[in-house]
Amino acid sequence: MDILVCIKRVPMVGGRISLTPDGRGVDTEMLGFTMSPHEECAVEAAVRLVERDGGSVTALTLGPPEATDQLRDAIAVGANAAILLKTDGREWGPTATAAAITAVAEQHQAQTGRPYDLLLFGNEAADTGDYQVAVRVAHLLGHPCATGIKQLEVDVHGVHARREYRGVTELFELPLPAVLSVKEGINLPRYPSLPGRMRAKKAQIDEVDPEWQGDGLKLDGLRVPISERRQAAILGHGVEAVPALVDLLERLGVLS
Amino acid sequence: MSVVCFVEQDAEGVIVDSSLRAVTFARMLSDQSGEEIVAVALSARARGSGGAGPGSLDGAGRNPAEGSLSEGVGQQGHEVLGAYGVGDVCLLVLPRTVGYAPRALATGLAQLAGAARASAVIAASTDHGNEVMAHLAALSHLPMVANCSEARRVGPTTLQLSRQRWGGSLIEDSVLEAAVALLTVATDEVAPVLAPAASEPAARTFTPELAETDIAVRAIESRDATSGVSLANAKVVVSGGRGIGGAEGFAAVEQLAGLLGGAVGVSRAVTSLGWRPHSEQVGQTGTRVSPDLYIACGISGAIQHLAGCQSAKVMVAINTDPQAPIMGRADYAVIGDVNAILPALVDALSQRSR
Ligand SMILES: Cc1cc2nc3c(=O)[nH]c(=O)nc-3n(C[C@H](O)[C@H](O)[C@H](O)COP(=O)(O)OP(=O)(O)OC[C@H]3O[C@@H](n4cnc5c(N)ncnc54)[C@H](O)[C@@H]3O)c2cc1C
Ligand SMILES: Nc1ncnc2c1ncn2[C@@H]1O[C@H](COP(=O)(O)O)[C@@H](O)[C@H]1O
Numbered sequence: 128m129d130i131l132v133c134i135k136r137v138p139m140v141g142g143r144i145s146l147t148p149d150g151r152g153v154d155t156e157m158l159g160f161t162m163s164p165h166e167e168c169a170v171e172a173a174v175r176l177v178e179r180d181g182g183s184v185t186a187l188t189l190g191p192p193e194a195t196d197q198l199r200d201a202i203a204v205g206a207n208a209a210i211l212l213k214t215d216g217r218e219w220g221p222t223a224t225a226a227a228i229t230a231v232a233e234q235h236q237a238q239t240g241r242p243y244d245l246l247l248f249g250n251e252a253a254d255t256g257d258y259q260v261a262v263r264v265a266h267l268l269g270h271p272c273a274t275g276i277k278q279l280e281v282d283v284h285g286v287h288a289r290r291e292y293r294g295v296t297e298l299f300e301l302p303l304p305a306v307l308s309v310k311e312g313i314n315l316p317r318y319p320s321l322p323g324r325m326r327a328k329k330a331q332i333d334e335v336d337p338e339w340q341g342d343g344l345k346l347d348g349l350r351v352p353i354s355e356r357r358q359a360a361i362l363g364h365g366v367e368a369v370p371a372l373v374d375l376l377e378r379l380g381v382l383s
Numbered sequence: 384m385s386v387v388c389f390v391e392q393d394a395e396g397v398i399v400d401s402s403l404r405a406v407t408f409a410r411m412l413s414d415q416s417g418e419e420i421v422a423v424a425l426s427a428r429a430r431g432s433g434g435a436g437p438g439s440l441d442g443a444g445r446n447p448a449e450g451s452l453s454e455g456v457g458q459q460g461h462e463v464l465g466a467y468g469v470g471d472v473c474l475l476v477l478p479r480t481v482g483y484a485p486r487a488l489a490t491g492l493a494q495l496a497g498a499a500r501a502s503a504v505i506a507a508s509t510d511h512g513n514e515v516m517a518h519l520a521a522l523s524h525l526p527m528v529a530n531c532s533e534a535r536r537v538g539p540t541t542l543q544l545s546r547q548r549w550g551g552s553l554i555e556d557s558v559l560e561a562a563v564a565l566l567t568v569a570t571d572e573v574a575p576v577l578a579p580a581a582s583e584p585a586a587r588t589f590t591p592e593l594a595e596t597d598i599a600v601r602a603i604e605s606r607d608a609t610s611g612v613s614l615a616n617a618k619v620v621v622s623g624g625r626g627i628g629g630a631e632g633f634a635a636v637e638q639l640a641g642l643l644g645g646a647v648g649v650s651r652a653v654t655s656l657g658w659r660p661h662s663e664q665v666g667q668t669g670t671r672v673s674p675d676l677y678i679a680c681g682i683s684g685a686i687q688h689l690a691g692c693q694s695a696k697v698m699v700a701i702n703t704d705p706q707a708p709i710m711g712r713a714d715y716a717v718i719g720d721v722n723a724i725l726p727a728l729v730d731a732l733s734q735r736s737r
Contacts, residue, residue, distance in 0.1 A: 144552055349553050
């Protein structure tokens with residue numbers, strides 16, 4: 128089974144977000160980078176399937192040259208190959224991103240005579256949260272798809288994919304090839320092993336130079352929402368504060 | 384011209400709160416343009432809630448309008464939608480589908496939006512809402528914008544939008560150029576507001592033409608036996624983070640949650656370490672909660688965690704670090720070791736109730 132997993136490099140913002148002076152991006156000077164937890168789980172799901180049934184996991188990202196870091200992270204936990212769709216740092220919208228990913232999948236099929244059996248995505252990107260790249264790729268390739276998957280079984284008949292919605296378990300049964308987006312919780316991703324890290328360091332990464340395309344949505348600027356910044360009232364220190372806590376709970380009416 | 388709004392119902396057929404927020408958002412657009420809001424609901428059968436019995440819309444010779452009221456949103460749903468300013472309630476009848484079929488729904492919405500000359504199609508930013516809209520966007524080769532909080536029409540095909548990024552930790556202002564605007568609504572940002580004057584919406588059904596590929600993917604549904612207080616709806620959430628120090632420390636978190644009739648929550652650090660299951664994770668990639676009281680124990684307050692709990696009415700933090708970011712969001716704090724404070728608090732509360 129050949130699996131393509133799509134991951135996106137995003138800044139690892141912590142306590143608060145600072146913006147660049149022009150207000151059009153996140154100031155990443157002091158930040159590390161990562162991928163969405165959903166995507167880490169997509170990589171883990173792909174690696175587990177291939178460990179069991181054989182085949183290959185190819186990690187793909189569309190991003191700046193530095194996004195190879197995230198591809199190497201995927202290799203360190205078991206991906207076999209990696210493709211960078213190199214950008215000049217400009218943000219790509221979801222329609223153009225989906226088209227570029229689809230072109231890679233089509234080229235793979237043209238070269239090997241077989242499509243990727245499974246294309247895995249995160250449910251939504253951590254930064255833009257567009258909720259659509261996976262579905263768009265599915266339509267472009269003519270594959271069935273399901274999103275937000277929290278439990279996955281794959282056998283000769285195809286994919287059995289489950290998720291919860293409003294207290295209902297929804298089971299989707301899809302033939303392969305298929306497109307799925309998954310959510311964190313579907314598995315607990317492993318940490319990279321030392322040999323994995325070594326392999327990642329040396330791995331060769333294929334590069335493609337897609338041409339930037341605009342989407343229907345044009346960015347004006349970003350802002351941090353005006354949330355009331357409070358300064359917590361200190362009830363006390365250590366166990367001495369317990370009576371004050373009990374009083375507070377009483378006042379809030381949460382004690383029966 | 385019209386603004387089409389997809390509305391969802393719960394298992395009992397009641398229109399869900401997030402959809403009323405989506406309708407409120409749709410009014411932001413229709414008020415500017417004088418367009419009518421067309422609410423689109425699913426027939427009970429397409430919702431997967433049975434409906435194959437008497438009153439089935441697929442049965443011959445049935446009055447569609449009658450069908451729409453009994454099989455669709457019901458008399459009450461009809462009145463509620465009217466109160467929120469909906470002018471037309473349209474029941475989407477999807478032949479040959481039982482259960483949720485996202486692409487069939489999108490095809491239905493596309494045909495209906497065409498017939499209603501929609502300038503926008505709106506849904507709540509829920510799992511179903513986002514999925515259906517993404518299919519609609521792909522089918523109709525249009526952009527789709529998720530998690531919008533504001534919209535203003537500035538031209539025949541141009542909207543000025545605000546939408547959430549990073550699960551609500553950032554707002555993006557942008558301009559959308561599209562013949563039909565496909566938007567999902569950030570439901571924690573847009574409060575449900577009744578229309579100044581209630582309308583009496585017309586009721587009708589719409590049966591789209593579906594192809595095999597539209598119905599190929601559909602949900603086989605089963606109801607869960609949910610036990611205990613659900614995290615998403617709990618009035619009190621007691622959450623533990625890395626500061627708890629290990630899986631054992633959660634005994635005290637559970638006891639406190641039990642005493643307060645609440646649910647246990649955790650940070651991602653805790654699920655990544657395997658101390659607790661992901662179903663308890665609060666945050667951007669976990670569950671969103673909006674309890675009356677949120678107690679954050681040993682949690683630093685990363686924006687991705689706060690994305691899931693910032694609408695809590697009251698927040699209490701217990702943390703050794705008075706400089707932790709959580710202090711800028713919490714209303715009250717106790718500075719100190721959570722593993723000493725929680726057991727003492729549990730003791731005090733247990734003695735009190737005896
Ligand atoms: C895309 C993305 C999505 C994410 N989604 C989520 C999400 O859904 N939910 C989520 O929670 N996180 C999420 N995260 C992770 C988030 O950024 C933080 O890493 C995480 O929330 C930290 O968890 P924590 O507060 O428990 O741990 P830490 O940040 O390590 O904080 C531990 C805190 O405990 C305090 N402490 C230590 N010892 C004690 C003690 N004995 N008594 C009292 N206090 C003590 C410390 O002072 C510190 O403030 C996401 C990250 C990314 C990049
Ligand atoms: N630039 C990108 N490179 C690779 N994969 C991406 C990129 N953007 C989005 N994706 C994938 O598509 C999923 C959904 O993204 P979105 O529709 O933007 O929320 C993500 O979780 C990724 O798996």
